[in-house]
Amino acid sequence: MVNDPQELASALVAGDRRALARAITLVESTRADHRAAAVQLLGALPGREALRIGLSGTPGVGKSTLIETFGLMLTGQGLRVAVLAVDPSSTRTGGSILGDKTRMEQLSRDPRAFIRPSPNRTELGGVARRTREVVRLCEGAGFDVVLVETVGVGQSETLVADMTDLFVLLLAPAGGDELQGVKRGIMEIADLILVNKADGDLRAAATRTVADYTGALRLLRKRPQDPRGFPKALPVSALEAQGLDAAWTEMQALADWRAQNGHLRARRAEQAQGWFLAEVRAGLLERLARPDAAQRMAALGADVAAGRADPVAAAAAMLDSLR
Numbered sequence: 001m002v003n004d005p006q007e008l009a010s011a012l013v014a015g016d017r018r019a020l021a022r023a024i025t026l027v028e029s030t031r032a033d034h035r036a037a038a039v040q041l042l043g044a045l046p047g048r049e050a051l052r053i054g055l056s057g058t059p060g061v062g063k064s065t066l067i068e069t070f071g072l073m074l075t076g077q078g079l080r081v082a083v084l085a086v087d088p089s090s091t092r093t094g095g096s097i098l099g100d101k102t103r104m105e106q107l108s109r110d111p112r113a114f115i116r117p118s119p120n121r122t123e124l125g126g127v128a129r130r131t132r133e134v135v136r137l138c139e140g141a142g143f144d145v146v147l148v149e150t151v152g153v154g155q156s157e158t159l160v161a162d163m164t165d166l167f168v169l170l171l172a173p174a175g176g177d178e179l180q181g182v183k184r185g186i187m188e189i190a191d192l193i194l195v196n197k198a199d200g201d202l203r204a205a206a207t208r209t210v211a212d213y214t215g216a217l218r219l220l221r222k223r224p225q226d227p228r229g230f231p232k233a234l235p236v237s238a239l240e241a242q243g244l245d246a247a248w249t250e251m252q253a254l255a256d257w258r259a260q261n262g263h264l265r266a267r268r269a270e271q272a273q274g275w276f277l278a279e280v281r282a283g284l285l286e287r288l289a290r291p292d293a294a295q296r297m298a299a300l301g302a303d304v305a306a307g308r309a310d311p312v313a314a315a316a317a318m319l320d321s322l323r
Contacts, residue, residue: 005040012141013046017114020141024116027133042133045140049268050082051255052135054160056150056186057170062196063149066170066238068104073244074145075112082138083107084131085117085149114143129282132163132275161189162274165264166251168192171213173205188220191231191254194247198235206235225263230254287322296321 008026011019027038057063064085071081083104107113116134131148138146150160161167169190187193193213198206213233220231234250236243258264287293300318303309309317 005037006044009041009044009140012137015142020114020137021116023137024118024134027137028118028130038133042136045136048139048142050135050139050143050146051166051251052146052148052164053251054148054150054164054167055170056160056167057196058172061170061172062238063170064103066194066196066236066244067147067149068107069238069241070244070248071104071107071113071147072110073241073248075107075110079112079144080142081107081113082141082143082146083113083115083149084134084138084146085115086131114138114141131160135163162271165255165258165267166191168194168247168251170194170196171209173197173202173209187216191226192247192250193217193231193233194236194243195233196236196238198243199237199240203235209233210235225258225267227254227257284322293322 008019008023012023023041026034026041029035029038055063055067067083067085071083074081085103104115108115118131118134135146135148146164148160148164167189169186169192171193173195195206195209195213198210210233217231217233232250234243234247236247238244255264258267288297297318300309300314304311304314
């Protein structure tokens with residue numbers, strides 16, 4: 001039986017970690033009664049806001065190591081940190097196919113941190129279907145920073161930027177081939193590029209890579225939501241915890257500037273509208289998947305294939321039947 005949404009919201013706001021875990025399970029459920037309860041739960045949450053940071057990177061760059069080191073640094077400063085790690089999913093079972101739930105062991109034991117891995121269930125965009133809702137739950141629970149780690153860099157990974165305040169791209173020390181391999185689209189939306197593994201024998205290579213990306217960023221068109229000097233590239237070492245304090249300072253400076261100049265509020269409003277449109281589209285697709293609608297689709301498709309119906313007319317008939 002589903003917990004009473006109001007009681008669950010009260011427990012979540014009071015800091016009950018188990019209530020937060022139950023709430024996330026509820027909003028990620030696809031059952032109709034759970035979805036109805038999830039809507040009530042989200043509506044009962046207070047209007048708290050955290051700094052939302054999206055993070056993506058090339059495979060093997062050390063996203064989890066950096067997030068753990070970065071998260072421990074933030075909790076050491078007294079902040080509460082939530083990490084939403086989106087795992088790639090099996091196309092057969094829908095479950096996670098990597099051992100991502102065993103990562104970040106030190107951070108997972110920190111009482112000021114909360115880590116929630118979620119399978120993306122083959123959703124595009126590098127995030128799970130309900131990631132936006134989980135972010136809201138974490139904010140309602142009083143977390144100061146919410147980190148959203150995506151599956152990895154790809155052509156569709158930019159969706160995380162549509163639900164966060166800052167987007168950080170994590171890259172490894174490399175030459176020109178790496179620079180060519182990263183998609184221009186993700187470069188254009190990055191607020192901060194962190195070149196990881198700037199330690200040991202790779203320190204010099206990391207310094208050169210930072211210089212390469214700094215030059216590349218100067219060629220991009222200036223964005224109105226950026227102050228002078230942004231976006232920028234910085235060297236970091238997750239292994240040695242070097243450069244992360246400087247990166248955090250830059251993140252705070254950018255977030256504060258956007259807030260003071262109205263860009264952060266405008267971005268949140270645009271994201272909320274995008275969330276609304278995405279939910280409408282997803283709801284329509286779910287209605288098409290119902291047995292009666294699927295049968296109707298199959299029948300009209302057969303008529304189109306046999307030449308008994310025009311494709312445009314058949315599509316209009318199908319849409320009319322959903323009213």
